[in-house]
Amino acid sequence: MTFRSANIFGPLAVLVMAMAASAAPAQETSKAVKTVQLTGLAGVKENARGMLSVENGNMHFVHGKATSNVSASLIENVVTGNDSQKAVGKTIGTLSMAAPYGGGRFLSLFRSKIDTLTVEYRDANGGFHGVIFTMPVGTAEGVKKELIAQGAHASSSTLAEKEQKP
Amino acid sequence: MKRLLNLGMLLCLAAVFSSTPGWCDEKGPSAKIKAGAIQVAAIQAEDIPVPQEFRVALYERLIQQLEKRGFQQVYRDGDHGAASVPGLIVLHSTVRGFKKGSEMARNVTTVAGATSISVHCQFTDADGKDVLERDVIGKVRFFGGNLRATYDFAKKASHIAYENFSTTTSK
Numbered sequence: 001m002t003f004r005s006a007n008i009f010g011p012l013a014v015l016v017m018a019m020a021a022s023a024a025p026a027q028e029t030s031k032a033v034k035t036v037q038l039t040g041l042a043g044v045k046e047n048a049r050g051m052l053s054v055e056n057g058n059m060h061f062v063h064g065k066a067t068s069n070v071s072a073s074l075i076e077n078v079v080t081g082n083d084s085q086k087a088v089g090k091t092i093g094t095l096s097m098a099a100p101y102g103g104g105r106f107l108s109l110f111r112s113k114i115d116t117l118t119v120e121y122r123d124a125n126g127g128f129h130g131v132i133f134t135m136p137v138g139t140a141e142g143v144k145k146e147l148i149a150q151g152a153h154a155s156s157s158t159l160a161e162k163e164q165k166p
Numbered sequence: 167m168k169r170l171l172n173l174g175m176l177l178c179l180a181a182v183f184s185s186t187p188g189w190c191d192e193k194g195p196s197a198k199i200k201a202g203a204i205q206v207a208a209i210q211a212e213d214i215p216v217p218q219e220f221r222v223a224l225y226e227r228l229i230q231q232l233e234k235r236g237f238q239q240v241y242r243d244g245d246h247g248a249a250s251v252p253g254l255i256v257l258h259s260t261v262r263g264f265k266k267g268s269e270m271a272r273n274v275t276t277v278a279g280a281t282s283i284s285v286h287c288q289f290t291d292a293d294g295k296d297v298l299e300r301d302v303i304g305k306v307r308f309f310g311g312n313l314r315a316t317y318d319f320a321k322k323a324s325h326i327a328y329e330n331f332s333t334t335t336s337k
Contacts, residue, residue: 038219038313039226079218085311086269094309097273108273118218127242128208130222132313 033139035117037061040131041068052117052133054146059119061133070121070131075152077120080140084111115140119147198332199297202253203239204232209285211261220283223316224259224304231324237333255297255331258288259323262301269311280305281312287323289331300326 032053039046041061050063054072061068086108096104117133117140135143148154206229209221225243232240241248248254263284271279282305289298304319306312 039223039230077218081217081219083311084270086273105274108270111270116219118222120218120222122244123242125245125247127245128225129242130226132219132222132226 032060032062033135033143035061035133035135037063038132038134040119040129042129044068052135052143054143054150057150059147059152070119072147072150072152074123075119075121075147077118078144078147078152078154079118079120080144081116081118082113082137083116083134084113085134086111113137117143119152199255199330200253201255201331201333203241203248203251203255203333204237204327204331205241205245205248205254205256206232206243207256207258208243209259209261211264214261214264216261216264216283217266219313220264220316221261223313224261224283224285224319227316227320228257228259228323231320232327235324235328237327237331239333249292254292256290256292256294257323257327258290260286260288262286263303266312267306272306272308276308280307281315282306283315283319285319285323287326289327298326298330302326 032051035050035052037044037046037048037050041048043066044050044061044063048063050061053060053062057072059070059072059075096107098104099107114134115137117135119131119133121129121131123129133140144154206225209216209224211221229240229242239251241251241254261283263282265280265282267281268279273279282303284301284303287300287302288296290296300323302319302322304315304317304322306314306318
């Protein structure tokens with residue numbers, strides 16, 4: 001009997017331990033979000049696409065092989081907003097302007113909503129920096145909450161948030 | 167008689183050259199003010215609701231454009247290193263007007279939906295004494311998103327800095 005119960009509880013204990021192990025880092029790390037860094041991060045080109053995540057008290061932006069980190073404790077303000085962008089953008093969107101019968105203009109009517117995340121922080125010398133990210137709609141608020149939970153500051157009510165809440 | 171005519175011609179030419187500003191004198195309007203470095207202060211707004219992303223974009227693009235113009239020592243707002251620089255010029259920017267347009271309206275109608283941002287630029291010395299003041303308007307009329315107006319402003323403001331200030335390394 002004791003041998004049987006050991007057979008049952010052995011794998012169960014391993015399973016519980018594995019679940020606990022996988023749950024522990026989840027409190028410190030967040031799911032990476034596909035973002036576009038519009039401007040502001042040192043050493044990263046404008047409009048660089050990458051993955052943004054918040055883990056171990058830092059904001060990480062991974063772009064190609066390069067990684068930019070900003071400590072959440074240095075962040076003075078985090079603001080979310082919303083905007084929209086062309087569904088058919090960049091070079092094709094611009095070239096389509098030359099299409100006959102207003103075809104390019106017609107394409108401009110198709111737009112996708114995006115979230116913006118503005119992060120303000122100070123470097124080690126006290127210099128003020130600002131970074132603007134765009135990301136899929138509905139994701140910016142989650143990143144902001146993660147940053148605040150890990151030590152970032154945010155102004156109580158910002159213009160963009162006032163606009164969102166009529 | 168010929169001598170008198172020649173003398174008259176010479177006097178006329180001398181009068182023309184001496185009255186034209188900037189031809190002979192070295193301290194004409196093109197004389198630049200020497201600046202040890204430029205510090206960009208954070209963007210302020212006078213009771214105008216300006217989205218935070220616009221303020222940040224104005225600030226960051228202004229620093230980028232100043233560096234592109236050849237100002238190698240461009241300090242950020244609050245940088246401790248700027249305090250010890252002799253001949254520091256501080257650029258204060260205050261938003262005085264903002265009209266957020268629509269990229270879709272611009273693309274569809276061509277004439278409507280422009281975004282414009284009017285900024286008062288004030289260059290002061292380290293003690294806060296006025297050196298130069300200008301109003302700059304950044305616009306986006308057709309191509310690009312609304313934030314492109316900040317790029318237009320930064321290009322114009324950095325051009326003003328380039329025309330009026332010289333650092334030893336500026337282009």
